[in-house]
Amino acid sequence: MRTAMMKSIRSSLQKSSSSATILRSYSSDSAPERKVAILGAAGGIGQPLSLLMKLNPLVSSLSLYDIAGTPGVAADVSHINTRSEVVGYMGDENLGKALEGADVVIIPAGVPRKPGMTRDDLFNINAGIVKGLCTAIAKYCPHALVNMISNPVNSTVPIASEVFKKAGTYDEKRLFGVTTLDVVRAKTFYAGKAKVPVAGVNVPVVGGHAGVTILPLFSQATPQANNLSDEEIVALTKRTQDGGTEVVEAKAGKGSATLSMAYAGAIFADACLKGLNGVPDVVECSFVQSTVTQLPFFASKVRLGKNGVEEVLGLGSLSDYEKQGLEALLPELKSSIEKGIKFANQS
Numbered sequence: 364m365r366t367a368m369m370k371s372i373r374s375s376l377q378k379s380s381s382s383a384t385i386l387r388s389y390s391s392d393s394a395p396e397r398k399v400a401i402l403g404a405a406g407g408i409g410q411p412l413s414l415l416m417k418l419n420p421l422v423s424s425l426s427l428y429d430i431a432g433t434p435g436v437a438a439d440v441s442h443i444n445t446r447s448e449v450v451g452y453m454g455d456e457n458l459g460k461a462l463e464g465a466d467v468v469i470i471p472a473g474v475p476r477k478p479g480m481t482r483d484d485l486f487n488i489n490a491g492i493v494k495g496l497c498t499a500i501a502k503y504c505p506h507a508l509v510n511m512i513s514n515p516v517n518s519t520v521p522i523a524s525e526v527f528k529k530a531g532t533y534d535e536k537r538l539f540g541v542t543t544l545d546v547v548r549a550k551t552f553y554a555g556k557a558k559v560p561v562a563g564v565n566v567p568v569v570g571g572h573a574g575v576t577i578l579p580l581f582s583q584a585t586p587q588a589n590n591l592s593d594e595e596i597v598a599l600t601k602r603t604q605d606g607g608t609e610v611v612e613a614k615a616g617k618g619s620a621t622l623s624m625a626y627a628g629a630i631f632a633d634a635c636l637k638g639l640n641g642v643p644d645v646v647e648c649s650f651v652q653s654t655v656t657q658l659p660f661f662a663s664k665v666r667l668g669k670n671g672v673e674e675v676l677g678l679g680s681l682s683d684y685e686k687q688g689l690e691a692l693l694p695e696l697k698s699s700i701e702k703g704i705k706f707a708n709q710s
């Protein structure tokens with residue numbers, strides 16, 4: 364009987380949705396209804412991220428959008444017996460439907476690096492992609508929390524802010540550059556060196572998301588390890604800053620981090636959902652509009668709440684080495700932010 368009912372619902376939904384692929388699963392979970400849209404869902408990050416968000420019980424509706432390939436990804440993921448309804452949307456003409464009603468929009472759309480490239484080398488292609496997607500977000504789900512993964516994050520977040528300002532929808536509390544992978548790496552590398560169980564480790568990472576702009580604060584790591592020398596802290600810092608390049612080189616032309624990024628993206632989106640649902644004391648690092656430094660955007664710990672950013676937390680006390688790192692990163696971060704703002708306003 365359930366099969367017959369599912370068939371009839373599926374057939375009527377498919378008829379009413381033209382090119383959208385619609386597949387549903389049902390549950391009686393009582394968490395609030397939350398729609399999450401993933402833009403770039405058929406990509407290297409998008410696919411495992413779609414899987415992980417399908418496993419998240421806080422999601423009731425999962426909207427998978429890409430320029431190609433989403434019907435297959437949506438059909439595949441939708442067979443998993445968890446709460447959310449999965450809908451795949453393909454092509455520009457379906458972007459509005461993919462976004463309508465979204466509470467959280469995650470953006471891993473765009474090209475990844477190849478060996479020898481910097482994240483900034485992706486600007487020329489990804490800036491336009493992000494601009495187009497954010498224009499649609501402003502139109503179809505202006506109140507959604509936006510989780511920007513597409514690189515260069517140090518520029519794509521400022522681009523998004525300018526697009527939203529022009530559309531009259533900008534709310535600085537709702538725009539996030541996803542830097543969680545830097546935190547994930549810092550935790551892993553620190554636990555390995557300090558020989559402490561990784562599950563209990565925390566390391567704030569501040570600044571931005573490219574090279575020296577990534578500044579892990581190992582002086583604030585918990586549990587505090589007294590067995591690490593200054594040289595080891597320098598090496599850990601460098602490895603965290605170069606973590607993305609380590610993966611790009613190991614993949615040898617086949618892209619950049621996808622699986623660890625999907626994990627990190629899922630952690631950050633889950634934190635956003637928990638904040639929206641009123642869970643107290645949800646804190647993650649993110650690249651947001653900020654007054655922590657003189658720059659308009661900066662990554663630091665952020666308390667998440669019902670409206671997105673509830674509080675941007677300060678840097679706390681830094682070691683001399685971290686203070687130097689902070690001074691050193693500001694010029695590059697400033698120019699990446701300005702590049703994004705300029706692009707959004709001239710094109």
Ligand SMILES: NC(=O)C1=CN([C@@H]2O[C@H](COP(=O)(O)OP(=O)(O)OC[C@H]3O[C@@H](n4cnc5c(N)ncnc54)[C@H](O)[C@@H]3O)[C@@H](O)[C@H]2O)C=CC1
Nearest residue numbers: 403405406407408429430471472473474475512513514624
């Ligand atoms: N913030 C972070 O920590 C990280 C960011 N990244 C960035 O994430 C981005 C995606 O990386 P991958 O998934 O490995 O790349 P990928 O090439 O495997 O996937 C990108 C997907 O975006 C889609 N796409 C392109 N234009 C689009 C548009 N206008 N609308 C919707 N979808 C569109 C493509 O069809 C493709 O499926 C890259 O810019 C990469 O640098 C990657 C790792 C970590």
Ligand SMILES: O=C([O-])CC(=O)C(=O)O
Nearest residue numbers: 476544606607608619620
């Ligand atoms: O390195 C890249 O190009 C992708 C990325 O942002 C990361 O892995 O941190």
